[in-house]
Amino acid sequence: MINRRATITAIMGIGVAGLASGCLSAGSTNNSNGNGSAATGPGKKTVSVMYGLGPDSEPAFKADVSNWAKQNGITVNFIKAASWDTEIRTKVQGGNPPDVGLFPQPGLMCDLAKQGKLVPFDAATVATNKETLVPGIVEAGTCADGKVYGLPNEVSVKSVLWTDAPAFKAAGYAAPKTLDELLALTEKIKAEGKTPWCIAAESGAATGWPITDWIEDLVLRFAGPENYDKWVKGELKFNSPEIKPAWEYFQKIAFTKGNVRGGTKSIVATNFQTGGNAMFAQPPGCYLFKQATFVANKGGFPDAVIAKVDTETGPLPFPAKTEGDNPVLIGGDIAAAFNNDANTLKLRNFIASKENGVEQAKAGAFSPHKTADVSLLPNKTLQTIASDVLYKATAARFDGSDLMPAKVGAGTFWTEPVKWISGQQDLNTTLTNIDDSFPKTGS
Amino acid sequence: MAIKLVNAVTAIVGGIGGAVIIFWILNKLAESLKGRWEDRVKPWMFAGPAILAIAVYLIYPAIVTIEYSFANEDSTAYVGVKNYTDLVTDKTFLSVITNNLLWIIIVPALTVVLGLGVAVLTDRLRPRGEKLTKTFIFLPMAISMVGAATIWRTIYDYQPEGAPQTGLLNAVLGFFNRAPVFWYGTSTLHLNSLMLMIILIWTQVGFSMVLLSSAVKSVPEDTVEAGRIDGAGERRIFFNIIVPQIWPTVITVFITVLIGVMKVFDVVYVTTNGAYNTDVIGRRFYDELYTQGNNGYAAAIVVILLIAIIPVLIYQVRHFRQEEAAR
Numbered sequence: 191m192i193n194r195r196a197t198i199t200a201i202m203g204i205g206v207a208g209l210a211s212g213c214l215s216a217g218s219t220n221n222s223n224g225n226g227s228a229a230t231g232p233g234k235k236t237v238s239v240m241y242g243l244g245p246d247s248e249p250a251f252k253a254d255v256s257n258w259a260k261q262n263g264i265t266v267n268f269i270k271a272a273s274w275d276t277e278i279r280t281k282v283q284g285g286n287p288p289d290v291g292l293f294p295q296p297g298l299m300c301d302l303a304k305q306g307k308l309v310p311f312d313a314a315t316v317a318t319n320k321e322t323l324v325p326g327i328v329e330a331g332t333c334a335d336g337k338v339y340g341l342p343n344e345v346s347v348k349s350v351l352w353t354d355a356p357a358f359k360a361a362g363y364a365a366p367k368t369l370d371e372l373l374a375l376t377e378k379i380k381a382e383g384k385t386p387w388c389i390a391a392e393s394g395a396a397t398g399w400p401i402t403d404w405i406e407d408l409v410l411r412f413a414g415p416e417n418y419d420k421w422v423k424g425e426l427k428f429n430s431p432e433i434k435p436a437w438e439y440f441q442k443i444a445f446t447k448g449n450v451r452g453g454t455k456s457i458v459a460t461n462f463q464t465g466g467n468a469m470f471a472q473p474p475g476c477y478l479f480k481q482a483t484f485v486a487n488k489g490g491f492p493d494a495v496i497a498k499v500d501t502e503t504g505p506l507p508f509p510a511k512t513e514g515d516n517p518v519l520i521g522g523d524i525a526a527a528f529n530n531d532a533n534t535l536k537l538r539n540f541i542a543s544k545e546n547g548v549e550q551a552k553a554g555a556f557s558p559h560k561t562a563d564v565s566l567l568p569n570k571t572l573q574t575i576a577s578d579v580l581y582k583a584t585a586a587r588f589d590g591s592d593l594m595p596a597k598v599g600a601g602t603f604w605t606e607p608v609k610w611i612s613g614q615q616d617l618n619t620t621l622t623n624i625d626d627s628f629p630k631t632g633s
Numbered sequence: 634m635a636i637k638l639v640n641a642v643t644a645i646v647g648g649i650g651g652a653v654i655i656f657w658i659l660n661k662l663a664e665s666l667k668g669r670w671e672d673r674v675k676p677w678m679f680a681g682p683a684i685l686a687i688a689v690y691l692i693y694p695a696i697v698t699i700e701y702s703f704a705n706e707d708s709t710a711y712v713g714v715k716n717y718t719d720l721v722t723d724k725t726f727l728s729v730i731t732n733n734l735l736w737i738i739i740v741p742a743l744t745v746v747l748g749l750g751v752a753v754l755t756d757r758l759r760p761r762g763e764k765l766t767k768t769f770i771f772l773p774m775a776i777s778m779v780g781a782a783t784i785w786r787t788i789y790d791y792q793p794e795g796a797p798q799t800g801l802l803n804a805v806l807g808f809f810n811r812a813p814v815f816w817y818g819t820s821t822l823h824l825n826s827l828m829l830m831i832i833l834i835w836t837q838v839g840f841s842m843v844l845l846s847s848a849v850k851s852v853p854e855d856t857v858e859a860g861r862i863d864g865a866g867e868r869r870i871f872f873n874i875i876v877p878q879i880w881p882t883v884i885t886v887f888i889t890v891l892i893g894v895m896k897v898f899d900v901v902y903v904t905t906n907g908a909y910n911t912d913v914i915g916r917r918f919y920d921e922l923y924t925q926g927n928n929g930y931a932a933a934i935v936v937i938l939l940i941a942i943i944p945v946l947i948y949q950v951r952h953f954r955q956e957e958a959a960r
Binding site for chain 1: 707791792793794795796815817818820902903906907908909910920923924925926927
């Protein structure tokens, strides 16, 4: 009995000691890089870069960076994160971040910038890049303090409406140029007893994100680029009269009986990579599928279609509100630096520059710089998308969910629409729930 | 490769050897004390390192977690009980609690019942059949939760109507000309949660069966025999003679599974990620910490889970002590 009491006393003693020493650490870890635009580090021999690129884009990225590194006598240590968000958070919290990181989510990047973990670009580099970047991209890498923390390595184009070109032609359909024409085409296909749309939003633990692309493209068109920016920053609510029409348009397409293959509820159960493949079946399971360019790669469309992508698919620009005024929605991995060592910044600045991306273009990735050589892209489909959709866009905007605070952009903006589409709640509840989850500015 | 092997061997030998040397030294130190002090100090020399390890790796983090649960999302300032009041008033969190309660009520009970059923029935088989049956039922135990969820996809999978169905259930529905159902998205009567529970039960029954089977076998034959002579039927013998004698094992299995279920995470994470009203505390905690980056909220959830688990632990320790005393 005495022994037991002694044990308890000992444990409590240790506990109290722990409590006394474990006070909250004050958040003043950002001593070294407050303004950190100029390099102060000695220039380390080995620089590490961490990214969440898939197996298709990783080798080309490595090739581009290695070529540069060889010329500059720097060794680059490539670190692949299987689950970017989780791993980068863990590494940063553990005080062991990489030198350069490619953020697929600028929202998370700005979260870390706010905590003082990142080094912004200097004004001169930003100015040089701004000349050649598609308009709107620099703003995407700018965080709340007005500094540019990240610029993209490559971009993907999301505003693409895919069709099965031969089937589309055979049925006698014309490419819709406006959103009204798109609705009319939907009605026309349905009236012929066929299913117009394939919509797919299942993505394992990230189910719901493809819906954000839909909504963003529609907000860009219904509300315009300026309101889009305000919406992304949280200044315009999801449930505001400017933003809501986008949702209502999506509702018209996705919720009307007979519009979507498998019915509305199958949207969240159909995989985003292969969800459009029914388009290429005989007879076609659907005629329209909206998805970013990556879907025309292995793992997306059927292999037989990819082999003859230029003749089998017909990518169209997602229609505009008024004909000809096409904004473009893009995504991409943004390079940011975790310290201001000279070589760290050199590597980051190279990744963001127009010199980067030759190998990646050959592998099918778009450079964010308008000066890029389109003919490097491996097929005509991608060349058309680059020159017609990306470089001709009246305004480019970065994927809004990637720019929003992670709580919304990788949280409620994914999960609440899933509840809406699977019939658990109505549109108003959905929008209000997302608005409620938006962190108050300045907190 | 060779270097890795050498490293591994060095680590094992060094680790075990180091521990042996430390305890040997501590023992020598204790022996160097004279008289009664040797007896007083010696137990602590052996228990001390373990207590220290528990303090460093368990008690200290627990205390820090409790502390963080009263702090903001970056753990830089205290916010009082705000995290707790937010949680309690959050409608989605209440549904999380409801789901967890369902898991707690259903999974351990079914695991024990099924395990006991298998244990009793296989006991009647010939040795060879018993071994084979038990092996098959024990097999899922060796599969990771993620693997199990993937395997069960062949049962629950859904394809839009008109496409070939890749899930067994929907294929059966299709055979009877019924439209396919998106099972994971069907929360009527918590059907989807129940389907996830089945996956967990499938992996746990083997464990329950093995323990209960050995308990059933150790029931003295003469007690059963005596019951038969007194004219008891099979059912009577089972409920009034066998079950009371294996009850302590039943409780042990029940509580072990219960504690596992309270922490359930992976099944839900890989199948629905908490969507369609299937969320549980474990996944919500992960979501708050890693997706939302909200340390305070995540810590508060863990503290609630900790508080909920304590009564179970106390009961288990008491039960264990009674067992010891009875021997």
